[in-house]
Amino acid sequence: MSTMGRGHTHDPARQEELVAPAVADAFTLPASWYTRADVFQAERERVFSATWQLVAHSAALSKPGDYVTVNLVGEPLLLVRGDDGVLRAFYNVCRHRAGPVALGSGCRRAFQCGYHGWTYGLDGRLRQAREIQGTRHFDPEEYGLVPVGVADWGPLVFVNLDPAAPPLSTVMDPIDQEMSAAGFDLGRVAPRVRRCYEIQCNWKVYVDNYLEGYHIPIVHPGLFRELDYLRYQVQPRGHYSKQVSPTRSAGTGDAQSGYGRYEAGTEALYYWIWPNLMLNIYPDNVSTNVILPLGADRTLTIFEWFFLPEVGGEDVEATVAFSDQIQQEDIDICEHVARGLQSASYDRGRFVAARENGVHHFHRLMAAALPSHR
Numbered sequence: 001m002s003t004m005g006r007g008h009t010h011d012p013a014r015q016e017e018l019v020a021p022a023v024a025d026a027f028t029l030p031a032s033w034y035t036r037a038d039v040f041q042a043e044r045e046r047v048f049s050a051t052w053q054l055v056a057h058s059a060a061l062s063k064p065g066d067y068v069t070v071n072l073v074g075e076p077l078l079l080v081r082g083d084d085g086v087l088r089a090f091y092n093v094c095r096h097r098a099g100p101v102a103l104g105s106g107c108r109r110a111f112q113c114g115y116h117g118w119t120y121g122l123d124g125r126l127r128q129a130r131e132i133q134g135t136r137h138f139d140p141e142e143y144g145l146v147p148v149g150v151a152d153w154g155p156l157v158f159v160n161l162d163p164a165a166p167p168l169s170t171v172m173d174p175i176d177q178e179m180s181a182a183g184f185d186l187g188r189v190a191p192r193v194r195r196c197y198e199i200q201c202n203w204k205v206y207v208d209n210y211l212e213g214y215h216i217p218i219v220h221p222g223l224f225r226e227l228d229y230l231r232y233q234v235q236p237r238g239h240y241s242k243q244v245s246p247t248r249s250a251g252t253g254d255a256q257s258g259y260g261r262y263e264a265g266t267e268a269l270y271y272w273i274w275p276n277l278m279l280n281i282y283p284d285n286v287s288t289n290v291i292l293p294l295g296a297d298r299t300l301t302i303f304e305w306f307f308l309p310e311v312g313g314e315d316v317e318a319t320v321a322f323s324d325q326i327q328q329e330d331i332d333i334c335e336h337v338a339r340g341l342q343s344a345s346y347d348r349g350r351f352v353a354a355r356e357n358g359v360h361h362f363h364r365l366m367a368a369a370l371p372s373h374r
C-alpha cells in the first residue's frame with residue numbers, strides 16, 4: 001500500500017483543532033482550503049464581509065458630492081461625501097431591480113440608476129421613482145440605498161459590510177501607536193503610484209508567502225542582500241502581525257535597490273492586518289497591498305505607494321522598480337505553489353517554527369473564522 005496521499009491518521013492535529021495552537025506542533029491548513037468553491041464562498045461571507053476593507057483614498061472623497069464605486073469581492077459598493085460633509089457608503093444596488101446607481105467615480109449632486117432612472121440623494125434616500133404613482137403601498141422612505149459601514153484612517157478609506165463590526169479604530173489604534181512611536185507620520189504622505197497584478201493562485205497562497213521571510217534567501221536574492229536576515233522577525237499580535245526587518249547597510253545593494261537609499265540599520269516595518277491588508281513602512285514612504293480573491297484560484301493584488309512630499313521622482317521610481325522585481329518573484333513562486341497544492345501528493349505541511357510563526361497565526365485565524373469547513 002502506498003504511503004503517499006491524503007490519509008492522515010498519523011496527524012493528531014486533525015483529530016482535535018484544525019491548526020494546533022503551538023507552531024511547533026501544528027500542521028498547515030489542508031490544501032483543499034486553497035481550491036474548494038465552498039471554502040471560497042464561506043470566506044466571502046465570514047472573512048471579507050466581516051472585516052474592515054481598504055477600498056479608497058480620502059483625497060478622492062474630500063468635497064460634497066465626491067463619490068467612488070468599488071467592487072469588494074463581488075459586492076458593488078458606492079462611497080460618497082454628503083452635503084453635510086459626512087462620508088457614507090452604500091451597496092451600489094438599486095432597490096428597484098438591482099441596477100447600478102453609479103459608475104466609476106467623480107462628483108454628483110444625486111445618483112440616477114443606469115437601468116430605469118430612479119434617483120437617490122447623496123444621503124442614499126430615494127428621491128424619485130419614475131411613474132410609480134399607480135403602485136400601491138409604496139413608501140419611498142423604505143427604498144433608500146442600503147448603507148454600509150465606512151471609516152477613514154489617514155489617507156485611507158475602509159468599509160465593513162458587517163453592521164455589528166467593531167469600529168475601525170479598534171483595529172488600527174495599536175498600529176497607529178506603534179507607527180507614531182517609530183516616528184512615521186501617516187498625515188504627511190500622499191498617493192503617487194498604483195500597480196495592480198493578477199495572480200493565478202488562491203489569495204491565501206499570497207498571504208502565506210507575505211507572512212514569512214523564510215523564502216527570501218531562495219526567491220529574492222536581491223532583497224536578501226539588502227536585509228539583515230538573521231534579525232528578521234515576525235511578531236503575531238491578535239488580529240495583525242508585524243515583521244521587523246533592519247536593512248543591512250547603506251548603498252551595498254545594486255543600483256536599482258529601493259533600500260540602498262536608507263541608512264544601515266534602518267528598520268522597515270511590515271504589517272499584515274487580518275485578513276488581506278499589508279502596510280509596508282519605510283522612512284519616506286508607506287505602501288499598501290490589498291489582496292482580493294477574484295475566485296478560488298485567482299487573486300488581484302493592488303499596490304499603492306504614498307510618499308512624503310519632498311521625495312523626488314527618481315527615488316519613487318527606484319522604490320517601485322525594486323518592489324516590482326520582488327513582486328514578480330513572488331508571483332512566480334505563488335503560481336507554482338498553487339499548482340502544487342492541487343497535486344494528489346500534497347495535503348498539509350509542517351511549519352518551520354523559527355521562521356513561520358506568522359503563517360501559523362494566519363492559519364489559526366482562518367480556522368477560527370471558518371469553524372465548520374474541515
Ligand code: FES
Nearest residue numbers: 094097099113116
Ligand atoms: S433597476 Fe434601478 S431604476 Fe430599475
Ligand SMILES: [Fe+2]
Nearest residue numbers: 209219220330
Ligand atoms: Fe516574497
